[in-house]
Amino acid sequence: MHEISLVQNLFHQLADLAKQNKMSKVISVTMQIGPLSGVVIDSFQFGFDILSKDDDLIRGAQLIINTTAVTYRCSKCGATQQSSGVKPDGCSACDEQFLFAEGGDELILQKVEME
Amino acid sequence: MCDSCGCASPSDHSHTKTVDVHESLFAANENIAKSNREHFEAMGAVAINLISSPGSGKTTLLEHTIEHLREEFRIGVIEGDIETERDAERIRAKGVPVVQLTTGGACHLDATMTHKGFHQLQKEPGGDKLDILFIENVGNLVCPTSFDLGEHHRIVLVSVPEGPDKPAKYPKAFTSSDTFLITKTDLLPYFDFPVEEAKAEALRLNPKIKVLDFSSKTGEKFDEWLDFLRNLATEVKRQTA
């Protein structure tokens, strides 16, 4: 459950952003989370819900999560295919088994709406 | 007058603002990891992060490695554990500098904890000049994979009794590691663990991963691990010198 400590980091960052922008309430937080980020989205949402209850700045804020895809590139022919997480068994073009994963490890705070 | 924007009336418009941030939540950890790496390199040490489920044989591997390589390399260890000092005591008994980080419940080490541990280690006798720094992470195949500690090399261990399906079940441990060690091979006669299949599965996830298998207990193929470590230490030193 390192999602909890990641949510804590996020809240520190939100507090800094609110201060810089002289805002007192966070309305929504948009995150981008990839299937290879090591973050379980349900746990992240759970941590956000629990911790925001005790945080005046963030209480009631909406968490919007955009998921990203992983691109698998064939080590032999270079063909690529997208996957939402599960690694394909082989290259769709030549059946080669060795595929390199590209991207999909994002855990990015994209934007924050505040008032 | 409205406090937040200085307009005449606070009631006729809303003061919401959307800020584009686009920053990774791992960024803070990664910055500290980078500075850790500089600390390690300033000392000339190669840092190795060991990740596995509880009980895969990380501490046992370190005990035997220290016995074999003590005369060749100055070795130090940072031990991560949720509660106890036990692993550090086992390493201390081998006569090398060690610090125990008790994470107080956290299921992984992060760069900040490692940074603190490193400075503590420097104060231990012999801890100020190392060739190899081992960092034994908290026993867990999930959380530690997301946190760069500043290591030069990441190793994932799976022991024979755990079964060969770990790469398939915990892919990130394998995609983020440089080397995969299959440990406790003396137990192969008692467990169904097709070594070649496990290797192939790991390679399928990460074509660049290096795979070794050995037993710390009987010493079977342990020399291959020691040679691997010698090469790694020399290689990283050459690259970072």
Ligand SMILES: Nc1nc2c(ncn2[C@@H]2O[C@H](COP(=O)(O)OP(=O)(O)OP(=O)(O)O)[C@@H](O)[C@H]2O)c(=O)[nH]1
């Ligand atoms: N048969 C056999 N047992 C081993 C071997 N290596 C370790 N063990 C045993 O496995 C158990 C766990 O070993 P540890 O080295 O403490 O494992 P660890 O990964 O450090 O465990 P945590 O720190 O709790 O995550 C101990 O009882 C060891 O004696 C081996 O090569 N063969």
Ligand SMILES: [Mg+2]
């Ligand atoms: Mg241990």
Ligand SMILES: [Zn+2]
């Ligand atoms: Zn964790």
Ligand SMILES: [Zn+2]
């Ligand atoms: Zn192909």
